[in-house]
Amino acid sequence: MQTIKTSYRGLSLLVDLNWDRALYLGTMAVALALGAWLGPF
DSSP: OHHHHHHHHHHHHHHHHHHHHHHHHHHHHHHHHHHHHHTTO
16 A cells, blocks of 8 residues: 555656646747747737
């Protein structure tokens, strides 16, 4: 039971870190797309 609890904690930490990175990359992609769309104006 302790091993399952420890591995779950590690997995949730990994998901938290990757979620933060995915949010950062998504924000950068949206900003670049918005800049490219507004560039010609």
